[in-house]
Amino acid sequence: MPFLHLFRLYGALMPRKIAIVGGGAAGLMAAITAAEAGGDVWLFERNSEVGRKILASGNGRCNISNTTLHAGNFFGQNRSFVSDALHAFNFHHFQKFCRSIGLFLQIQPDGRVYPLTNEAKSVKMLFEERCETLHVKICCDAPITRIDTVANTYTLHTQTQEFEGFEALIIATGSEAAPQLGGCDDGMRFAKAFGHEILPTYPSLVGLHLASPYPQALSGVKTTAELTLWIDREAHGTSGGDLLFTAYGISGFAALDLSQGAAYALMQGRSVGVSINLLPQFQTQELASQLGKLTASMRERTIYALLCGLISSKIAPHLLQSCRIDPATPCAGIGTKTLKHLLHTLREWRFEVTQTHGFKHAEVSGGGVSTEMIDPQTMASKRHKGLYFAGELLDVVGERGGYNLHFAWASGYLAAKAASRS
Numbered sequence: 001m002p003f004l005h006l007f008r009l010y011g012a013l014m015p016r017k018i019a020i021v022g023g024g025a026a027g028l029m030a031a032i033t034a035a036e037a038g039g040d041v042w043l044f045e046r047n048s049e050v051g052r053k054i055l056a057s058g059n060g061r062c063n064i065s066n067t068t069l070h071a072g073n074f075f076g077q078n079r080s081f082v083s084d085a086l087h088a089f090n091f092h093h094f095q096k097f098c099r100s101i102g103l104f105l106q107i108q109p110d111g112r113v114y115p116l117t118n119e120a121k122s123v124k125m126l127f128e129e130r131c132e133t134l135h136v137k138i139c140c141d142a143p144i145t146r147i148d149t150v151a152n153t154y155t156l157h158t159q160t161q162e163f164e165g166f167e168a169l170i171i172a173t174g175s176e177a178a179p180q181l182g183g184c185d186d187g188m189r190f191a192k193a194f195g196h197e198i199l200p201t202y203p204s205l206v207g208l209h210l211a212s213p214y215p216q217a218l219s220g221v222k223t224t225a226e227l228t229l230w231i232d233r234e235a236h237g238t239s240g241g242d243l244l245f246t247a248y249g250i251s252g253f254a255a256l257d258l259s260q261g262a263a264y265a266l267m268q269g270r271s272v273g274v275s276i277n278l279l280p281q282f283q284t285q286e287l288a289s290q291l292g293k294l295t296a297s298m299r300e301r302t303i304y305a306l307l308c309g310l311i312s313s314k315i316a317p318h319l320l321q322s323c324r325i326d327p328a329t330p331c332a333g334i335g336t337k338t339l340k341h342l343l344h345t346l347r348e349w350r351f352e353v354t355q356t357h358g359f360k361h362a363e364v365s366g367g368g369v370s371t372e373m374i375d376p377q378t379m380a381s382k383r384h385k386g387l388y389f390a391g392e393l394l395d396v397v398g399e400r401g402g403y404n405l406h407f408a409w410a411s412g413y414l415a416a417k418a419a420s421r422s
């Protein structure tokens with residue numbers, strides 16, 4: 001008995017050995033949280049450095065979080081899954097955490113949050129430094145290829161090495177988005193091997209391919225517009241902002257904001273379209289009246305010249321061509337029916353969406369490890385004791401605006417808290 005007692009005491013005093021696979025936002029947050037709780041933390045990263053997606057985020061500025069976080073900003077089969085994480089680790093918790101590692105934040109009027117330095121580099125650096133201070137064993141160039149479990153302890157394998165005796169394992173390997181930065185489906189393969197369901201993945205926050213010659217002709221032209229997504233001929237949301245025509249179709253914030261819905265519908269084999277409102281500043285009636293007045297008062301002027309006062313001179317000839325109107329036609333020669341058609345196209349220039357621009361160009365991925373078998377309060381697997389998931393490999397995808405990074409921080413934090421105590 002005394003021996004057993006001593007053995008238990010020794011066990012209780014020994015730091016808990018925790019493995020984290022993936023050194024992205026979720027993995028780094030998990031590593032710091034678990035190490036602060038006294039764990040013996042090992043972080044495995046396949047790249048030669050941690051945090052490569054953090055560095056690329058927000059065009060190098062890192063839109064790190066958002067002050068208003070609701071389940072409605074996220075999409076997945078179980079949309080309420082994120083509620084617990086957003087409550088347990090909200091923006092204020094995150095801000096406090098950032099202060100604790102010396103990272104100051106700036107909040108934009110629209111609620112988007114960036115590091116005060118405006119540099120993603122400082123985010124990566126301070127997370128990494130905190131890991132080093134806490135003696136997290138960061139193993140880079142260490143792609144985990146296999147994970148075994150015996151009696152609730154985990155053994156991790158790379159091609160050449162074996163790391164054993166982990167009492168808890170957090171899989172935070174991200175998604176297939178941006179493979180050039182380390183994106184892959186390894187975590188989903190591991191999850192599947194542990195008996196978790198994997199939902200089909202699709203690129204999100206990504207450009208859209210359109211079946212039309214006009215985007216290619218307009219490639220490189222930027223404007224502001226309002227887009228509407230059409231699924232099976234029904235409107236499914238609008239987004240406004242920058243629109244960039246590309247050789248394949250459209251990109252820019254207005255297009256990215258509709259891409260999750262478009263990609264999901266395409267994956268389901270539904271018919272997807274997008275319409276561009278080039279003049280969202282006008283109500284239809286107001287625009288009709290303005291166009292009517294202009295054509296009446298400038299009868300000698302070409303319709304192209306008239307349009308150039310309203311939309312980009314680069315877009316005007318293509319829009320006219322799509323309406324089958326010769327740009328050299330004088331306004332006097334434009335009949336009521338043609339004018340009506342032009343008005344409609346200015347407000348609803350319609351295109352068929354054929355596909356997304358793919359994982360390589362996507363910021364995030366939808367689908368992934370089903371949240372059905374994950375405890376939303378702890379990110380613990382309901383199938384295996386000591387197994388946790390965090391970040392983008394889960395079937396949770398956020399809107400643009402700092403939501404994806406926030407979910408990575410929050411889920412990494414919750415997983416590590418639970419992994420440290422169980």
Ligand SMILES: Cc1cc2nc3c(=O)[nH]c(=O)nc-3n(C[C@H](O)[C@H](O)[C@H](O)COP(=O)(O)OP(=O)(O)OC[C@H]3O[C@@H](n4cnc5c(N)ncnc54)[C@H](O)[C@@H]3O)c2cc1C
Pocket residue numbers: 021022023024025026027044045046047050051052053054056057058059062063064065142143144145172173174175177178181182183184186187362363364390391392393401402403404405406408
């Ligand atoms: C260009 C770009 C810009 C973005 N901008 C923003 C933004 O401004 N705001 C925002 O909120 N979100 C942004 N995102 C999305 C955001 O970066 C991700 O949602 C977030 O980084 C996900 O964190 P994660 O830890 O789950 O995954 P990741 O950051 O992808 O980290 C997973 C890590 O696991 C590693 N890994 C994978 N498999 C293995 C393995 N077998 N063994 C070891 N390591 C492995 C990978 O190399 C990677 O480093 C952007 C994404 C991209 C690509």
